[in-house]
Amino acid sequence: MIALDDIRRILDAHAKLRVPAASVEPNDDLYASGMTSHASVNVMLALEDAFDVEFPDDLLTKTTFCTISAIGAALDTLVTVDA
Amino acid sequence: MSATTIQPTVTLAARAAVVAAIAAQYAADVDAAARFPHEAIAALREHGLLGTSVPREFGGESATLADLAAVAAVLGAACSSTGMIFAMHHSQVLSLTRHLDGAPALELLVSRIASEQLLVASATTELGIGGDVRSSLCFVDRDGQTATLAKNAPVISYGAEADLILVTARTDADSAPSDQVLVACDRDSTTLEETSGWDTMGLRGTSSRGYRLTARVDLERVVPTPYEAISTETMLPVSHTLWAAVWLGMSRAATEISRQxxxxxxxxxxxxxxSGATALVGLIAELERFEALVTAAGARFDDLSADRAALGSVGYLVSMNNLKVTASTLVADIVARALSITGISGYRNEGQYSVARLFRDAQGAALMVHNDRIIANTAQLILVQKGS
Known part of the structure; x- marks a missing residue:
């Protein structure tokens, strides 16, 4: 399982949220919290770097990066497959 | 020879992907050793991909040119040499299947290509004809029901590995150089005396060696349709489309490396x-142009397939010549752009970002039937072309 706090750390660095990621619940809409689609690209790159994975095209959708839990679920599939 | 295991439920694309994975695994060794890609060709055979273009009535799958182009591109992305062998093989197979004219011996041969997954090579070029494949010196030396052929061929790609070799020759001892027929020679009754090797910059796995060929054949193995018609209606459009598809696959591979x-x-x-991100945009735009070009070429031939007059028209010939020149220029340009994007990592012979082998392979595209020759030929054609 991916630790959600690892994701929060990356969100703090790259998502340009209006609030600290610590205050964002797993199912809160990150775009509603201020993440732009441009920032979501940087989040994706940082996640790839941190977890040593590559998001395939079919996961490169807005919903994949919409919430912390969605990001965690997507990473779980990639990390499991790569392990 | 292993029996074919065609599984109609498994799509061509799925089988191509399996073979491509094997081809990719051995591509570096094939290149380093300048050796025939035995593993990939065995896999093509095992998955029924050598007989797929044979019509269903003769035991094949009636694959269209668009189908074959899709497979050629997937193979080309994995191993350029394997892709080119696939392309050349099916150009030969279609040159037979589309020009049978009901000849029983040739129908039998074609059904054997499907059932035994025979690999078919060609011997078109000849020393002493100035590189013009539409001229021959050698001729069908007839003796009753059999004939012998003796040809000094500077290049027969994978000739030593093929089961069948299609040889162009003058119809008779006193025929004009351009009065050619195509003769299907069994490897078993053909002697190949090697005259030159194949140690080249790229496409090192095609084993395009030179041979002094002598063959003894039954006269029934002489294709009744004049080679002029076969060349125009099948060999030229099919080979140029499938070569373009292989080069497209190589371009996809170079683009993917750049993207990564x-x-x-x-x-x-x-x-x-x-740095490189904006250059990648231009590269992808080039690749999209290339994709459209190959898709259109496959669809156009499949549309016109039975319309021999349309395939023989000057406009179509010009278009097919231009396809080869454009596609060979595109692959060289795309791989050069990929090298520029990946920089010294691409320049290395090893590592996940190497484009070195692709770069060397791509240089062959403009030279195999030299673009200058094709352009000169096209320039003659457009002098007689009416408005399209």
């Missing part, structure tokens, strides 16, 4: 556009 390289660079410099 730029994405990795982006991960290291989050927030700023990595």
């Amino acid at each position: 390289y730029v994405r990795a660079a982006a991960r290291r410099s989050i927030g700023s556009l990595p």
Whole structure:
């Protein structure tokens, strides 16, 4: 399982949220919290770097990066497959 | 020879992907050793991909040119030499299947290509004809029901590995150089005396060696349709389309390496556009043009397939000549752009971002039937072309 706090750390660095990621619940809409689609690209790159994975095209959708839990679920599939 | 295991439920694309994975695994060794890609060709055979273009009535799958082009591209992305062998093989197979004219011996041969997954090579070029494949010196030396052929061929790609070799020759001892027929020679009754090797810059696995060929054949193995018609209606459009498809596959591979390289660079410099990112945009735009070109060429031939007059028209010939020149220029340009994007990582012979082998392979595209020769030929054609 991916630790959600690892994701929060990356969100703090790259998502340009209006609030600290610590205050964002797993199912809160990150775009509603201020993440732009441009920032979501940087989040994706940082996640790839941190977890040593590559998001395939079919996961490169807005919903994949919409919430912390969605990001965690997507990473779980990639990390499991790569392990 | 292993029996064919065609599984109609498994799509061509799925089988191509399996073979491509094997081809990719051995591509570096094939290149390093300048050897025939035995593993990939065995896999093509095992998955029924050598007989797929044979019509269903003769035991094949009636694969269209668009189908074959799709497979050629997938193979070309994995191993350029395997892709080219696939392309050349099916150009030969279609040159037979589309010009049978009900000849029983040739129908039998074609059904054997499907059932035994025979690999078919060609001997068109000849020393002493100035590189013009539409001229021959050698001739069908008839003796009753059999004939012998003696041809000094500077290039027979994978000739030593083929089961069948299609040889162009003058119809008779006193025929004009351009009065040619195609003769299907069994490898078993053909002697190949090697006259030159194949140690080249790229496409090192095609084993395009030179041979002094002598063959003894039954006269029934002489294709009744004049080679002029076969060349125009099948060999030229099919080979140029399938070569273009292989080069497209190589271009896809170079683009994918570039994309991965730029994405990795982006991960290291989050927030700023990595160098190479804008160049990658141009590369992808070129690739999209190339994709459209090959798709259109396959669809156009399949549309016109039975319309021999349309295939023989000057406009179509000009178009097919231009396809070869354009596609060979595109692959060289795309791979050069990929090298520029990946920089010294691409320049290396090893590593995940190497484009060295693709770069060397791509240089062959403009030279195999030299673009200058094709352009000169096209220039003659457009002098007689009416408005399209």
